[in-house]
Amino acid sequence: MIHLLALRELRSLFTMPSTWFILAALQFIFAWFFLNSLQAFLDIQPQLAQLANAPGVTTIIGAPLFNMVALLLMMLVPMFTMRLIAEERRNQTLSLLLSSPLSIRQIILGKFFGLMIFLSVMVASIPLMIYSLAVGTHLDSGLLLSNLLGLLLLIASYVALGLYISTLTTQPIIAAIGALAVLVGLWLADIAATAENSPWHLISPLHHFQSFSTGLLDSGDAVFFLLFTSVFLLLAMKRLSNNRIYG
Amino acid sequence: MTYNTPEITLTARNLTRRFGNREIIRDVSLELKRGEVLGLLGHNGAGKTTTMQMLTGCLSPNSGSIEICGIDLARQPTLAKAHLGYLPETPPLYRELTVDDYLNFAARLRGMKSVDVFAALARTKQRCGLEAVSKKIIGTLSKGYQQRVGIAQAIIHQPDVIVLDEPTVGLDPAQIREVRTLIRELGNTHSVILSTHVLGEVESICDRVEILNRGSLVYSGTTAELDKLNGVTGQLEENFIRLTEAQP
Numbered sequence: 001m002i003h004l005l006a007l008r009e010l011r012s013l014f015t016m017p018s019t020w021f022i023l024a025a026l027q028f029i030f031a032w033f034f035l036n037s038l039q040a041f042l043d044i045q046p047q048l049a050q051l052a053n054a055p056g057v058t059t060i061i062g063a064p065l066f067n068m069v070a071l072l073l074m075m076l077v078p079m080f081t082m083r084l085i086a087e088e089r090r091n092q093t094l095s096l097l098l099s100s101p102l103s104i105r106q107i108i109l110g111k112f113f114g115l116m117i118f119l120s121v122m123v124a125s126i127p128l129m130i131y132s133l134a135v136g137t138h139l140d141s142g143l144l145l146s147n148l149l150g151l152l153l154l155i156a157s158y159v160a161l162g163l164y165i166s167t168l169t170t171q172p173i174i175a176a177i178g179a180l181a182v183l184v185g186l187w188l189a190d191i192a193a194t195a196e197n198s199p200w201h202l203i204s205p206l207h208h209f210q211s212f213s214t215g216l217l218d219s220g221d222a223v224f225f226l227l228f229t230s231v232f233l234l235l236a237m238k239r240l241s242n243n244r245i246y247g
Numbered sequence: 248m249t250y251n252t253p254e255i256t257l258t259a260r261n262l263t264r265r266f267g268n269r270e271i272i273r274d275v276s277l278e279l280k281r282g283e284v285l286g287l288l289g290h291n292g293a294g295k296t297t298t299m300q301m302l303t304g305c306l307s308p309n310s311g312s313i314e315i316c317g318i319d320l321a322r323q324p325t326l327a328k329a330h331l332g333y334l335p336e337t338p339p340l341y342r343e344l345t346v347d348d349y350l351n352f353a354a355r356l357r358g359m360k361s362v363d364v365f366a367a368l369a370r371t372k373q374r375c376g377l378e379a380v381s382k383k384i385i386g387t388l389s390k391g392y393q394q395r396v397g398i399a400q401a402i403i404h405q406p407d408v409i410v411l412d413e414p415t416v417g418l419d420p421a422q423i424r425e426v427r428t429l430i431r432e433l434g435n436t437h438s439v440i441l442s443t444h445v446l447g448e449v450e451s452i453c454d455r456v457e458i459l460n461r462g463s464l465v466y467s468g469t470t471a472e473l474d475k476l477n478g479v480t481g482q483l484e485e486n487f488i489r490l491t492e493a494q495p
Contacts, residue, residue: 001356008341008352015343015384096339096400099303100356101329244307 001102005110006117009084013118022076027125033068034129037061058140062130063213066147069126070154070209074187077119077155078179081162082172084111085240089170094243104241108233112156112163119155126151143215150212153225157205158183160232167239255317256281256330256407256438257302262311264297271297272308273462277440279408284434286453286470287442290491293459295442296336299412302440303333316407329358332406336413338397342386346377346396349385353400367403374429375399390417398426402433409433411441415448427452446484450474460491 013019041060048054088094097107127148133139162179169175183205190204201207205228208221257279264272272294279285287295300306302313304320304327313320318327341349350371354364372378375395380388385396394417401409414430415423431452433439443449449456449470456473458466466473476486 004352004355008344011348012341012343091340091342092335092337093339093341095300095303095305095333095335096353096356098305099328099331099333101325101358102356103325244305 001106002110002113005097005102005107006114009111009114010118013080013114022079023122026072026076026122029072030065030069030125031129034061034065034126037064038133056140057133057137058130058143061133062140062144062147065126065130066151067209067213069123070151070206070213071187073119073123073155073158074183074206075180077158078162078165078176078183080115080119081159081166081179082176083166084115084163084175085166085236086169086172086175090172098244104237108163108237108240112159112233115159115163116156119159120152123151123155140215146212146215146217149217150209150221153212153222153229154205154209157225157228157232160229160236164232164236164239167236167243254280256315257440258314259298259302260312262298262301262308262313264294264301264306264308271462272301275311275459275462275464277302277457277464279438279440281407281438282435283455284430284439284441284453286449286456287440287459288444288446288449288456288487289442289459290444293491294462295459296412298459299333299335299410299440299442303331303410304328305333305335330407332357332401332404332409334397334401334409334411334414336416338393339400340385340393340396343384345382345384346372346388347381349396350399350403354403357404357406359404367405371399371403374402374432376425391419391422394418395422395426398429402437405437407437409437409439411439413442413444415443415445446487450483458487458490466490 038061041057085094088097127144130139130144158179161182162175165178165182166172166175168178186200186204187206189200190207193200202224205225208224211218211221255278257277259275259277262272262275262277263270275294275298277285277298287298289295297306301308304313304324307321313327315327316330318330320327341352344352347368350368351364354367355361359367372381375398377392377395377399380392385393388396394414398411398414401411411430415426418426427448430439430441434452434454441448441453453470455469456466457464458473470483473486474483476482
């Protein structure tokens with residue numbers, strides 16, 4: 001049942017021209033950024049060659065690329081999550097799901113995984129771009145994998161938050177603005193807090209992404225993402241089942 | 248499967264529903280038998296849609312219980328809902344999908360196996376007159392066709408109980424006649440409960456009528472009984488108006 005809902009979500013996404021447009025535009029931005037950092041790397045390569053312990057190509061091109069994508073997705077994921085429940089509610093299709101033999105958990109997880117698959121496909125081009133460098137140089141695949149894992153966990157937390165906010169309203173646009181406000185708010189609070197042990201760092205997903213970005217697999221950060229994601233998924237389930245109580 | 252299905256397909260006991268302090272539905276009890284079409288009548292705002300939302304599990308009642316084919320809707324919602332087909336007031340359509348894709352999704356959602364879906368899809372499209380538009384995007388269809396797709400998703404899995412909220416709204420006279428014939432046909436093998444405020448519809452398709460007025464049931468009986476409540480036949484409309492106005 002979960003895969004059925006996820007597939008429906010994907011099918012609806014891919015029938016919309018705007019999805020293809022966003023996909024194309026994003027790939028262009030990714031590629032452009034990648035080529036720019038590649039150029040920058042080639043420019044400073046002579047100087048790097050003189051250093052004893054110079055950073056490799058993965059550190060100089062890969063990590064910033066992943067960081068840029070993480071920031072970009074923070075703005076973009078709300079545009080995708082807004083529709084998830086709010087639009088079902090507005091188009092009255094929610095009653096089809098609620099009157100079908102499905103549990104609330106299946107509905108929420110179906111939506112979550114549907115969008116996760118879509119976003120994973122969207123960012124799949126990034127490791128491919130970096131791997132194209134393997135033709136001419138040696139890559140740090142550990143760093144690459146840690147970045148990729150961190151990015152997927154980060155996306156999961158964005159989607160869960162956006163999904164929850166989408167269950168709160170009937171208007172997709174309000175869901176988008178709400179999710180964007182929370183995500184940007186968390187990010188701004190994180191970069192504005194100068195103290196090393198500020199609590200703002202603890203609750204900001206982007207901050208927890210940083211250790212993955214440097215190739216550090218910190219179980220604490222992984223647990224943060226899993227907790228963040230499951231808390232918002234649970235809240236979304238709670239809110240959707242309250243739908244039956246409050247109408 | 249039919250031989251061991253109970254005769255009574257839907258029971259609702261003492262349903263009460265409040266929104267805030269307002270009591271929208273007060274102590275409504277219903278019973279529906281297999282092979283029966285029940286018309287739920289009432290003015291706008293009498294609580295027809297709310298009742299149907301409760302019967303289909305979209306809204307939980309403040310008190311009272313609902314059983315579908317002997318399964319309690321509150322305790323075993325997924326089992327009970329497998330016997331249910333529901334067309335809400337606005338058809339629940341994914342406008343960006345094609346008719347085929349959408350009906351396929353609806354059938355699978357109700358737990359049909361993919362091997363059975365193909366035949367069910369063909370049968371339902373034929374029944375609802377959707378063969379010509381099966382490859383079209385739902386959003387591009389006219390209101391009448393969209394309503395038919397809405398009916399199709401409610402019956403594709405051959406549910407025991409079919410709940411239709413104002414099924415003929417927005418259809419032209421020829422389509423209304425087709426849909427009525429279809430409902431009558433469905434009523435022979437399934438149980439159908441439909442809401443309407445068109446009395447002619449009740450007369451032509453319903454076996455039994457329940458009249459709701461301001462959240463309470465004020466009348467329950469066969470259509471023929473309502474027709475000659477005062478001893479004179481052909482008084483359906485007068486009787487309906489009298490019943491709904493008599494209440495304070």
